Amino acid sequence: MSSFAEVFGGEPDGVWYAPGRVNLIGEHTDYNDGFVLPFALAQRTTVTARRSAGPQWTVHSTLTKETVQIDEAAAATPGALAGWSAYVAGVVWAMHEAGHRVAGAELFIDSDVPLGAGLSSSHALECAVLGALTDLSDVDIPVTARPRLVQRSENGYVGAPTGILDQSASILCQAGHALFLDCRDLSNEQVPFDLAAAGLALLVIDTRAPHQHTDGEYAKRRSACEAAARVLGVPALRDVSGEHLDAALAALPDDESRRRVRHVVTENQRVLDTVSLLRAGQLRAIGPLLSASHTSMRDDYEITVPPVDTAVAAALSAGAYGARMTGGGFGGCVLALTDAGAVDEVQQAVRNAFASNGFTEPATFLAVPSQGAGRLA
Structure with a gap:
């Protein structure tokens, strides 16, 4: 398997991660302003990343062995990209829409969250990318505000009408607990599990x-x-x-x-x-x-x-x-x-x-x- 150094040369600025999730109970209640009870998995997506010059984002996936260049125009145009790179571009788009300046970056993505299995591999990718780009761009996005931003990325750029469950689980969960989440106001409780x-x-x-x-x-x-x-x-x-x-x-x-x-x-x-x-x-x-x-x-x-x-x-x-x-x-x-x-x-x-x-x-x-x-x- 390739590494960040092999793809991009040199050393990264950091490594960020976000886990997949299992929803213990509460299915299709999130977009109805209801209650859900997910927890984060040990399986996770990692983003090894480095800030780069210019408004573009170069992304390599170890799963597809592809390297994709996302320029400013693509990141500003919902639907401009398809496939896994759209989730990365969607995060950039949502950060811009929220008024944040997003630094260019080189992103090396790896994951052991099973794809297409209903364990939220796409949200793990988005949440890990958001963590990396937030730190690399030196912007302040409170942890409690991040699920909504990722949801906006998925809804507005990728075009999937998902609710708030998956992003909240990937970002907010604590080890040994399930997250009791009210999807109307995002109030939550860590319930021992x-x-x-x-x-x-x-x-x-x-x-x-x-x-x-x-x-x-x-x-x-x-x-x-x-x-x-x-x-x-x-x-x-x-x-x-x-x-x-x-x-x-x-x-x-x-x-x-x-x-x-x-x-x-x-x-x-x-x-x-x-x-x-x-x-x-x-x-x-x-x-x-x-x-x-x-x-x-x-x-x-x-x-x-x-x-x-x-x-x-x-x-x-x-x-x-x-x-x-x-x-x-x-x-x-x-x-x-x-x-x-x-x-x-x-x-x-x-x-x-x-x-x-x-x-x-x-x-x-x-x-x-x-x-x-x-x-x-």
């Missing part, structure tokens, strides 16, 4: 069924929620409480709208219930909430696919306390909460189920709640 101390493990099953947010399905779900909120006369679906859910559903014009709203409202409540259990140290008890979340995503939000459903069913049949898809949907990863000593059994059950269904063999790893973005050197 020490799996090892409880004798538990959270197995991540990468189904190898890649997802894509920009294919229109994510946008359709978001538009449906916004339309339903208008019909119900509320700012966002977060404002529909569980006790008023039946009345809200009766006011909606079609079954699809009712299913979408039911998922968001009940998912918000599942997040609140999960946080209460974690605060009380009852980690095993969150299992049924995870499984109920998956059922809601499958039946009401209709964002799961056969490999994902198969992984959930197999994990539960092997004794997992709960299992659910995590991420935007239409592929990606499944979480299975299990006793630490039962991980191998659950993994084998999932592999057997995939083999019998003719699916590609899944990849698995244990999720460890880890530290959010920072500087390594």
Whole structure:
């Protein structure tokens, strides 16, 4: 594998990183001003970087072995670039839009966050680039303001209508905790989530069924929620409480709208219930909430696919306390909460189920709640 010195010559000014994330529970609630509960992974994207002269950004990716030049015109024009380099250009664009002067730079990018698995590899890239360019440009962007800036990059430059969950997790999470985040005002709480101390493990099953947010399905779900909120006369679906859910559903014009709203409202409540259990140290008890979340995503939000459903069913049949898809949907990863000593059994059950269904063999790893973005050197 190449190094910064081999690509650019000389020594870098520093190394910055941002992790991928797993969303423990709270799917498609973020853009509805709701509640989410993600945590950062040990897997991360690193950006080794050096300031350079002139308003351009030269970026090398070890994953694609490409080197891309981003000039000032491309960085100023949303949609001018496609692929992974668009995420880098989008950060420059968003910083400019926020009134910051952005120094030219040479950026060497490496990552062990699985791509296309719903673990937020794109946001890990953006958050790490933002950290590097903020320091190299000697600008002051408070940590609490960075998630919104990355969201603007993704929405305004890349063209993906993502919410605020992924960026917040990558930047704000603390090791050994899950981040209870209110997506309306970004108030947050670090909730203890020490799996090892409880004798538990959270197995991540990468189904190898890649997802894509920009294919229109994510946008359709978001538009449906916004339309339903208008019909119900509320700012966002977060404002529909569980006790008023039946009345809200009766006011909606079609079954699809009712299913979408039911998922968001009940998912918000599942997040609140999960946080209460974690605060009380009852980690095993969150299992049924995870499984109920998956059922809601499958039946009401209709964002799961056969490999994902198969992984959930197999994990539960092997004794997992709960299992659910995590991420935007239409592929990606499944979480299975299990006793630490039962991980191998659950993994084998999932592999057997995939083999019998003719699916590609899944990849698995244990999720460890880890530290959010920072500087390594």
